[in-house]
Amino acid sequence: MTPRRQRMFMLAAMIVAVGASVFFALRALHGELLYYLTPTQVAEGRAPTSGNFRLGGLVLPGSVRRRPGSMTVRFVLTDGHHSIPVVFTGVLPDLFRPGQGVVARGDLVKGTFVANEILAKHGPGYHPPGIHSRYNAPHIPGSLPGGTTALVTRP
Template sequence: MTPRRKRMFAVAAILAGVGAAALLARLAFEENLLFFFSPTQILAGEAPADRKFRVGGLVSPGSLQRAPGSLEVRFVVTDNQHSIPVRYAGLLPDLFSEGKGVVAHGRLDGQGGFIAEEVLAKHDENYMPPEVAESLKARDQPGGAG
């Protein structure tokens, strides 16, 4: 093999390796990317039915139900316009309470509900996840979205 052919082969191998690494990085990024949707957007059909995403809003007062003898809890997330029931099996954050902001990661259950794999509560009285705050603000303004 001539030196020129060896260089061409080396360049082609490097380009193929860089291309494969870029493809794998893109696939990993897309797989871990979680989009945020409000209950109104979910009920309008904007949320993916076959992928994980985040739902956020406020925990509806009086909606928290704990299953006796298990870690399963059910509650309702609202954006003050529409609501979606959430089911979660695990320990809730210490700051989780009714009437407070929450973001849940998971997927739709195919029956109008949401199955959460992780639940995050707002940090303190002044903190609200940016996506939740924007969604609630848009819903409360006259002529807002939704």
């Protein structure tokens, strides 16, 4: 074997070894490296029983209620299969709106998610106003593509 072939084999072996270990590490991390849990994942019992976690989903259109004269807002977060009511007092991100994706941090108190932080999770669609795109809403795992428009018009 020429020295060049030897070096090729050494590097190929190294790449295969690193690739394999990363592949198994990623497989183990699949479904674990989650920045947020969906309402369905919470219903499956994957949320911690005590302490904060992040809940992600779409703001159900028609569910947003503001208490007059206060910074408190209530809405329902859904992934199309399960829904969780959320209450939050504070400043909402500019992109907060019905149908928008949202990641809330807080904890579940008697079935209501009491949030202390709300972040907007928008979709990958960019276009001028007035065009309908299925990428307007973010993809929430387990939900239907097309966001809440698909959810509310679903039979």
